[in-house]
Each structure stands twice: as C-alpha cells, then as structure tokens.
Amino acid sequence: MTISSDIIRGHLESVILTLIKEKDRYAYEIASEIKTRTEGTFTMKEATLYAMVQRLEKKGVIESYIGDKSHGKKRRYYYMTSLGDAYLETKQQEWYQLKAIMARFLEDTNESN
Amino acid sequence: MKAIDKFVDRLFKAHGTQNKDDADKLKEMLYEKVDDLMREESLSEEDAIERTIQEFGDEADYSAASLEKARRVHERVKTLKHYQNDLLFAGIATAIIAAMVFIANLVFLEAWFPWLAIIITLGVLFWPLSLLYKLLNKRGDRS
Numbered sequence: 352m353t354i355s356s357d358i359i360r361g362h363l364e365s366v367i368l369t370l371i372k373e374k375d376r377y378a379y380e381i382a383s384e385i386k387t388r389t390e391g392t393f394t395m396k397e398a399t400l401y402a403m404v405q406r407l408e409k410k411g412v413i414e415s416y417i418g419d420k421s422h423g424k425k426r427r428y429y430y431m432t433s434l435g436d437a438y439l440e441t442k443q444q445e446w447y448q449l450k451a452i453m454a455r456f457l458e459d460t461n462e463s464n
Numbered sequence: 465m466k467a468i469d470k471f472v473d474r475l476f477k478a479h480g481t482q483n484k485d486d487a488d489k490l491k492e493m494l495y496e497k498v499d500d501l502m503r504e505e506s507l508s509e510e511d512a513i514e515r516t517i518q519e520f521g522d523e524a525d526y527s528a529a530s531l532e533k534a535r536r537v538h539e540r541v542k543t544l545k546h547y548q549n550d551l552l553f554a555g556i557a558t559a560i561i562a563a564m565v566f567i568a569n570l571v572f573l574e575a576w577f578p579w580l581a582i583i584i585t586l587g588v589l590f591w592p593l594s595l596l597y598k599l600l601n602k603r604g605d606r607s
Contacts, residue, residue, distance in 0.1 A: 398521030
C-alpha cells in the first residue's frame with residue numbers, strides 16, 4: 352500500500368529535519384533515504400523535497416556547506432541549527448498529539464468492530 | 465549538464481517568483497543526483513539527466529512546496545528567535561546586575577553575609593525566568 356502525499360504533507364518538514372539531524376546530508380541523499388526507509392511505500396516528489404530544503408535553509412532552520420563525497424563530485428551538505436532543533440522539537444510534540452488523537456478514534460473503531 | 469540548466473531556467477521562468485540563488489542551488493541539487501546515478505547505477509550522463517528531470521516532478525509541485533506555509537513557518541521561527549534573544553539579553557543583564565549588587569553590598573555595607581544582594585538578585589532573576597517561561601510556552605504552542 353502506498354501512502355498518499357496529502358496525508359503526510361504536514362509532516363514532510365519533520366521527516367527532512369529528522370534525517371538531517373541524524374547526520375549532515377545532501378538533497379538527493381535525503382530523497383534516497385526516504386525511499387529506502389519506507390521501502391517504496393512513500394516516495395516524496397523531488398520538486399517538493401528540494402523546495403522544502405531551500406525553504407528550511409532560508410528560515411535558518413538548516414544551513415549548508417560544500418563537502419566532499421568519496422569518489423564523487425562535491426556536494427552541498429545540510430546540517431541542523433539550534434533553531435532547527437527547537438523547531439523539530441515542536442513538530443515532534445505536534446506529531447505525538449496528533450497520533451494520540453487519531454489512535455483514540457481509529458483504534459476504538461477497530462476494537463468495537 | 466546544459467539540459468539541467470535549461471530545465472531549471474524554464475521552471476523558474478514559469479514560477480516567476482524565485483531568485484537566481486534559488487535556481488543555482490536547485491541546479492546543484494540536480495547535478496548531484498545526476499552524478500550519483502552515473503556512479504551508483506552506472507547510467508550514462510544522458511540517461512541520468514533524463515531520469516533526473518523525469519523524477520523531479522513539475523513546476524506546480526515546486527511552486528506549491530516553496531510557498532506553502534512559508535509565511536507561517538517564517539513567523540514562528542522569527543518569534544522563537546526573538547524570544548531566545550530576549551532570554552539571552554535578560555540572562556546577561558541579570559548576571560551583571562547581580563555582580564554589581566554583590567560588590568556594592570560587600571564594599572559599602574560591609575556586611576559579612578550579602579543578604580541585601582541575594583534578595584535583590586532573586587527579584588531580578590524573575591525577569592529571565594519569566595522570559596524562559598514565555599519561550600517554553602511558545603515552543604509548546606502548536607497553533
């Protein structure tokens with residue numbers, strides 16, 4: 352089953368920030384990592400991903416530097432700022448709350464059936 | 465990589481609102497993907513470019529993601545930054561005031577224990593504490 356991008360849209364920033372928080376990454380690496388981790392059940396449109404990365408950088412949530420990739424050309428790597436950490440924290444809290452609310456409805460429905 | 469340049473230039477012309485810096489960074493992102501595809505999947509440059517452009521999506525996807533919620537995120541980040549600066553300023557100011565009061569207490573009142581300085585410092589401490597409270601509240605605010 353593939354996930355509609357409409358469902359996950361509000362949390363795409365959190366996904367990107369979480370991956371960048373784990374380690375500095377370049378844009379296509381983020382796209383590949385999402386594809387790999389979701390085993391193809393969710394593929395983020397690259398236009399969306401690249402635009403979001405640019406937007407997050409403009410807001411000061413992430414910053415970038417040019418770094419080396421082994422056996423390849425140079426890459427623009429993105430890393431989290433302290434502001435990014437605070438932003439991701441609020442997004443995580445938002446997610447836990449949403450998850451708890453949805454669980455109340457959907458899990459209760461399953462139990463009653 | 466001329467095909468990538470042309471593709472991005474066309475995209476930005478259609479988009480109409482972005483600057484050259486954004487276009488250059490987007491080109492850079494696409495070059496990186498082309499390079500990865502050539503090295504990791506052994507594609508020819510032509511095939512890698514074609515696949516990169518195909519998988520990118522269209523102008524509408526890029527525009528939507530660029531503008532969507534941009535203002536809201538910007539406002540929130542700006543407010544958090546503002547609160548952090550306020551807290552930093554209040555913290556430093558409190559430390560300076562406390563140091564001055566302690567010195568004044570010990571030098572001018574010649575008291576063996578700086579009761580007055582402690583009381584004044586505790587009072588001033590409510591300034592950064594109230595700002596910390598506001599910052600934590602704002603971080604927890606999900607609206």
